[in-house]
Amino acid sequence: MEHQIILLPKDNYYGWVGAAKDYVVRFGPNVTADPDSAGRYMTPQQTVTIAGAPDGYPAQGDIQAWFRANYPSIRMDYIAAETPDDFAAALKARMDANDRYLQPDAPFQLLWPTEFPKVMQPFGVNPDVYRRWNLPGHDGIDFRAPREAKVFACADGVVKRVDSWNGNPQDFPSGNRIDVAHRDGYVTLYAHLQQALVKVGDPVRAGQVIGLADSTGFSSGDHLHLTLKKTGATAAGLTNFPRDIIDPSPFLIWPAEATVEASGSAPPAVSFPWPAGQCLIGVNGRADGRMQEADFTAVTQAKMEAVKLTSTAAPEDVDRLRAINPAMFIMVRLFASFKGRNYPAAQFAQDVQHDMGQFYQRGVRYFEVHNEVNLVDEGWTTTWQNGREFGQWFLDVRNRLKAVYPEALLGYPGLSPDGFPMPLRTNDMRFLDESEAAVQAADWIGLHCYWVDEAGINSPAGGLGYLEYRRRYPNKLLFITEFSNPAQGVDKRIKAQQYARYYQMVRNVPGLGAALAFVLSASSGFLHEVWRDEDGSLSEIPGVLGRR
Numbered sequence: 001m002e003h004q005i006i007l008l009p010k011d012n013y014y015g016w017v018g019a020a021k022d023y024v025v026r027f028g029p030n031v032t033a034d035p036d037s038a039g040r041y042m043t044p045q046q047t048v049t050i051a052g053a054p055d056g057y058p059a060q061g062d063i064q065a066w067f068r069a070n071y072p073s074i075r076m077d078y079i080a081a082e083t084p085d086d087f088a089a090a091l092k093a094r095m096d097a098n099d100r101y102l103q104p105d106a107p108f109q110l111l112w113p114t115e116f117p118k119v120m121q122p123f124g125v126n127p128d129v130y131r132r133w134n135l136p137g138h139d140g141i142d143f144r145a146p147r148e149a150k151v152f153a154c155a156d157g158v159v160k161r162v163d164s165w166n167g168n169p170q171d172f173p174s175g176n177r178i179d180v181a182h183r184d185g186y187v188t189l190y191a192h193l194q195q196a197l198v199k200v201g202d203p204v205r206a207g208q209v210i211g212l213a214d215s216t217g218f219s220s221g222d223h224l225h226l227t228l229k230k231t232g233a234t235a236a237g238l239t240n241f242p243r244d245i246i247d248p249s250p251f252l253i254w255p256a257e258a259t260v261e262a263s264g265s266a267p268p269a270v271s272f273p274w275p276a277g278q279c280l281i282g283v284n285g286r287a288d289g290r291m292q293e294a295d296f297t298a299v300t301q302a303k304m305e306a307v308k309l310t311s312t313a314a315p316e317d318v319d320r321l322r323a324i325n326p327a328m329f330i331m332v333r334l335f336a337s338f339k340g341r342n343y344p345a346a347q348f349a350q351d352v353q354h355d356m357g358q359f360y361q362r363g364v365r366y367f368e369v370h371n372e373v374n375l376v377d378e379g380w381t382t383t384w385q386n387g388r389e390f391g392q393w394f395l396d397v398r399n400r401l402k403a404v405y406p407e408a409l410l411g412y413p414g415l416s417p418d419g420f421p422m423p424l425r426t427n428d429m430r431f432l433d434e435s436e437a438a439v440q441a442a443d444w445i446g447l448h449c450y451w452v453d454e455a456g457i458n459s460p461a462g463g464l465g466y467l468e469y470r471r472r473y474p475n476k477l478l479f480i481t482e483f484s485n486p487a488q489g490v491d492k493r494i495k496a497q498q499y500a501r502y503y504q505m506v507r508n509v510p511g512l513g514a515a516l517a518f519v520l521s522a523s524s525g526f527l528h529e530v531w532r533d534e535d536g537s538l539s540e541i542p543g544v545l546g547r548r
Helices: 013-027 035-040 063-070 084-096 127-133 293-302 316-324 345-360 387-404 428-434 436-441 466-472 492-506 541-546
Strands: 003-007 030-032 046-052 075-080 119-121 141-143 150-152 157-163 176-181 186-196 209-213 224-230 280-284 306-310 329-334 366-369 409-412 444-450 478-484 512-517
Touching (some): 003 035, 013 030, 013 084, 035 063, 046 063, 157 186, 176 209, 293 316, 306 512, 316 329, 329 478, 329 512, 345 387, 366 387, 366 478, 387 409, 387 428, 387 436, 428 436, 444 466, 478 492, 492 512
Parallel strands (some): 003 030, 003 046, 046 075, 280 306, 280 512, 306 329, 478 512
Antiparallel strands (some): 119 141, 141 224, 157 176, 176 186, 186 209
16 A cells, blocks of 8 residues: 655645645545654655645755655655646646656666665764765665664666675775665665675676675674765766765665565565554553552552553462453563662573562563663663673573563563653663664563653654654564653643543554553652552542543
8 A cells, every 4th residue: 555645835735735636536645734744654654745845844944854854764755846836737747647656767766775664874964973084974874784684785786896894994994895886877885794695796686685784894883884876976066975975865765665575575464463453551550569459449440451560569469450350461570670780681580580470370471571771770881781782681581581481471671762861871772773682582572652741742752752663663562661741840630631642642553562651659759650649549640541
């Protein structure tokens, strides 16, 4: 199915709508005047058709540059049009040709070169970094590609260069590298590879596996760097980059429209071990220790469908929760204190094994392995120095616990989101990339979404944080293992209303198992998040949610 949305200028909006009316009737795209809505629409599989009026998007400026900076993975279909009449004429030409995008000349295009639909660093950004190499900005696109991930040729061509890294980035800054020459003077360069699977002179087809990804040469983490060149581009003034380097972005085809296997077979359909439209409405239980009577009252009043406990809770809490709701989904976070110590995987697995077994015997199968592991208090800098070391730690813990509890479904823990102020934390997305081995081995992925105002609920840095995880891991089951508004000055009735809207918003998100608000209660701390006081009195949150 084609996911297309047309972006129109706000000025004379209905004039532009009238210009697009017949095209919309013919091909069925959606229409909006909000660039952010276009960027989020059916992401990451959409095409955004832009009515390219002069100064049509004053808040964004150069609308194509804005999309590349804010939604670098989308496919743009830009139509230069001075007026709605010009736009109508361009769309009519497409309708006359019965061609949604009118590409009769088959221009040079690039298939997506990895299996992962995520751009890590767009073309042209970070000029302060790259000026040391006499470049006006980043000279290519960095794609997400874990170590040993397949790298695909972007177009038909012939291999013209293969570099074998000798371990010295001064000699080979691109590490293991492949250059492929294409028609019309185009050349693609694939850098930082683990291994080249082709040799100079080999013909290659678009979608053919030509190498495996890594982080060789000047590189700080696993990824694929792609550079595109066009013979004569620098001399002709077609680029401000040296060595004929041009922006690959306009040539790229989003993976949903590309064939990335040599066989030409379509990518498999995404499926999850979770029914569609069933993101459960849930909450974190008591933050420390066993649930108390007032906690069960809050769960009952709020009509919860899911509860996440810590492994320090009482196993009997499971029985009480199922007495409230026989279909109650229960998850357990494996808890231990990391503060100020090195905590080896073997010791952690040994320490949590008994408590985990108490819940496992009661039928609990979903276990989150620790929590916010990109924080100093949770092990960063003491037990692991980066995501890669955590990944190794996670795999060790996973293997030890699976040997004892083979049916356990062990989840990658929710990270402390970088968009939310917190001291002593390393960047969550960088940490996630570095711990790729753990993410892939996990049975599911946990994530945290926080906001402090109304706008934050619909922000990718807040309530919509799960969208980034879905873009990165289209086939993984996700759980929002924590969400809340922890702001001090917001009344809890307002927070409850926000939570009710949030539950409704995520209810039908495919592959999202549950959204678990934080938190029912705590012996200390979390004053602006708890649903009840320590004297047992409930806030307005459970009652408001119970009337949803």
